[in-house]
Amino acid sequence: MVVVVDTVSATPLRPRHPEKVNRPDALSPPKPDWIRVRAPNTRGYADTHKIVKENGLVTVCEEAGCPNIGECWDKKHATFMIMGDTCTRACAFCNVKTGMPGALDAMEPEHVAEATFKLGLAHIVVTSVDRDDLADGGAEHFAKTIRAIRARCPTTTIEILTPDFLRKDGALEIVAAAKPDVFNHNLETVPSRYLSVRPGARYFHSIRLLQRVKEIDPTIFTKSGIMVGLGEERHEVLQVMDDLRSADVDFLTIGQYLQPTRKHHAVMRYVPPDEFQGYEKVAYTKGFLMVSASPLTRSSHHAGDDFAKLQAARAAKSR
Numbered sequence: 001m002v003v004v005v006d007t008v009s010a011t012p013l014r015p016r017h018p019e020k021v022n023r024p025d026a027l028s029p030p031k032p033d034w035i036r037v038r039a040p041n042t043r044g045y046a047d048t049h050k051i052v053k054e055n056g057l058v059t060v061c062e063e064a065g066c067p068n069i070g071e072c073w074d075k076k077h078a079t080f081m082i083m084g085d086t087c088t089r090a091c092a093f094c095n096v097k098t099g100m101p102g103a104l105d106a107m108e109p110e111h112v113a114e115a116t117f118k119l120g121l122a123h124i125v126v127t128s129v130d131r132d133d134l135a136d137g138g139a140e141h142f143a144k145t146i147r148a149i150r151a152r153c154p155t156t157t158i159e160i161l162t163p164d165f166l167r168k169d170g171a172l173e174i175v176a177a178a179k180p181d182v183f184n185h186n187l188e189t190v191p192s193r194y195l196s197v198r199p200g201a202r203y204f205h206s207i208r209l210l211q212r213v214k215e216i217d218p219t220i221f222t223k224s225g226i227m228v229g230l231g232e233e234r235h236e237v238l239q240v241m242d243d244l245r246s247a248d249v250d251f252l253t254i255g256q257y258l259q260p261t262r263k264h265h266a267v268m269r270y271v272p273p274d275e276f277q278g279y280e281k282v283a284y285t286k287g288f289l290m291v292s293a294s295p296l297t298r299s300s301h302h303a304g305d306d307f308a309k310l311q312a313a314r315a316a317k318s319r
């Protein structure tokens with residue numbers, strides 16, 4: 001039997017996913033040759049690592065075991081994960097640790113701002129664990145982090161990738177009032193797969209959350225993403241695109257699901273690159289301003305370059 005242990009933090013042998021330890025192993029097919037990643041051994045990677053650690057920060061790049069870390073960190077692109085390294089949800093696809101998180105670090109917004117400054121980022125992505133234990137789901141902490149980055153790095157554009165704030169009335173409004181440039185909330189998968197993949201979430205709540213952001217402030221770009229290879233059908237992916245367009249979402253990302261351990265959801269299928277291209281084409285016809293669809297697409301991958309394209313696409317549309 002495989003024991004799911006923490007392979008990221010300095011405390012080995014602590015169950016990382018206590019709720020998954022007793023699950024039977026889920027076997028995925030071997031990775032195809034189009035899933036290739038750069039090894040994390042460059043000077044830029046080492047510099048990014050140093051700044052992250054010196055500021056005591058957590059990154060989703062490490063916690064989620066992102067395959068793009070070698071490429072992104074070499075360019076000093078890291079995505080900070082605020083409010084701790086422990087999540088109150090236990091999604092079947094996610095490698096982030098599950099459990100009861102600790103108290104918020106009041107200095108974290110300043111530390112994130114300082115690291116953004118030191119990395120010299122023109123565009124920063126900030127995400128978080130789910131904090132169902134907090135009355136506002138961590139909304140005020142998100143807002144403080146946005147304000148701290150604005151104060152320290154006034155020209156840096158800010159993208160946030162938030163939890164769903166389910167049953168946290170007023171939380172979304174607090175975050176939107178801080179005016180991030182991009183508000184991302186991932187749907188993760190098609191509605192028929194929610195019960196097995198994202199059981200703590202509600203599909204239509206997530207769609208409505210994205211729609212509300214646009215209603216509150218139409219200048220904020222909205223973004224969402226799904227993973228494929230989790231057992232979804234093509235027509236379901238196309239329906240998700242329509243649902244997101246109904247909510248006026250600007251930017252769609254589609255990437256291949258990769259299994260973090262054998263205790264996580266199995267990869268049902270590796271979607272070939274030409275199918276991703278097909279999804280991208282269809283998504284543009286449905287009216288998204290930006291679409292990124294490829295096996296290694298992740299929400300924050302190339303986020304800075306994509307933000308510039310988003311702005312250009314909006315400007316072209318309004319001409």
Ligand code: SF4
Nearest residue numbers: 061066069072300301
């Ligand atoms: S794609 Fe995003 S999460 Fe992955 S390494 Fe790059 S910045 Fe980090």
